[in-house]
Amino acid sequence: MVFKFRRLEMWSRAAFCVALFLWLSACTSVPLTEGTSLSSQAGLSPSGGTLTKAKLRVDSAPVLAAQTARIEPTSAQIGSRGFDAKDLALVTNAIDRAICTDLSDRFRVVAQSQPADLVIHATVTDIVATNRTAAAGSIVASLGASVADLGVPIPRLPIGLGGLAIEAEAVDKDGSQRAAMLWSRGANMITTKARVSAVGDAYSLSSAFAADFSRMLIKGNDPFNRTLAIPSMQKLRASLGGNPKYDACRAFGTAPGIPGIVAARFGLPPSWTDKGAAAFRK
Template identity: 70%
Template sequence: MTSSFRLANIRPQTAAVILLAALPSCASVPLHQGTSLSSYKDMAASGGSLTKAKLRVDPASVLVARTVRIVPTSAHPGNSGALDPKGLALVANAIDRALCTGLSDRFQVVAANQPADLVVHATVTDIVPTNRTAAATSAVASLGTSVALAIPIPRIPIGLGGLSVEAEAVGQDGAQKAAMLWSRGANMLTTKARISSVGDAYSLSSAFGGDFSRMLVRGHDPFKGKPAIPSIQKIKASLGGDPKYDACKAFGSAPGLTGAVAGQLGLPPSWSDKGAAAPQ
């Protein structure tokens, strides 16, 4: 290679790889503190390789609890006016569904009109909108290339969205027993592009529900320790089957295989997710 080598000599495919490598591979979503928690004191920084979090948990109070009630998630991000209201409702409900399924591993989930040892409530504090044009381009390119080469390809790392949520569990005495601030951005490898402004937030909602419910089930930081094998009831519910407890039916059934196919095609969440069940 001589000193006269220039960028123009680089093959287009190689140049594309270099360009993609120079772009951020995931969206950056800062922790967004809202106003819905009863206390923000004594929260310790935590999180994983993709997730930012701050949390606190009282193990003794959480582990002695046997019943839990879920208050439907509130969704009031600062940019809510720019988001599709139906899509925003699907994000909130997907969080509730994930919480209900995850908490069912140890707790009995009771209906809204029943007393419980713990009351859980989450609030969407921020959503980084997904760029629908970029998502559409990624979905088409991924589908065509995957079919031609029989291998998945990363999505275009432009216009990636994200989600920020806060939640707490309150005991019968009205005191906070556990709390979490949580944020995560979509990434080009594991988050499928959906042609919706809330596409990435919807995809990430189950990750939050899993992290928060795992904190209550285990009674400690969910980002520490070895990952657990999903329970049979969790697998059944994720495939669209009936949940373990009737109270979880309020949040509707998971899209299951239909949702997985819709995700692969890049379709908006509303194409496969029916949302919360109609009030009885």
């Protein structure tokens, strides 16, 4: 009996090592695509993490002195890619909502009609479409493993993974750029849940970009030189579908909350649970 247990433990460890190797080696490579929305690209320095590519600059003193922030709606410069307009709007709105929530930890976020110390604007410069057939296959395999109670995470199929590229900046009241970032990241087989939607991975990665860009403004330095931090209560509340800390963030709707978590678990398209900003514009 002990021998069988040890043998099962060895197989579990081996499976974990294989999954870790696949995670590190099999992810979509998304180039840092430069758009035309930044007021300047001067002084951008290479940065990033294990999965993320980035170039950035930040003027620490004026950014740390800022107290208010205004978020202009994210735009897209991806040309004609065949994406559904509603799906694309869902991605750009998810970026705005996540930035608004994250910045609320330090800044007072004001409405778009009000002046602010920093004005933030992001632009989607590339979306690598998720292959819906491959995503569906991954979901079936994952659910099958759960039913069988194998106890080992099943990685996604190493094909059809999507990705996202964004550029963003923060300018002061005089229009001078105080921070800027080029950012790109591809989905990977382990940590990015498969969703049957052409923008499924781009939607999932929007929160990762928002976290990196917001951290740069909150700390006034390179966000990739960081230690783990416990999410604030306001951020947890907003992520579960609660009202945001500031009324200005209501322009981007509320997060799908628990229904969204369940939908992601079963690989459903984001549009099934995320109503975007439409519900708050009626």
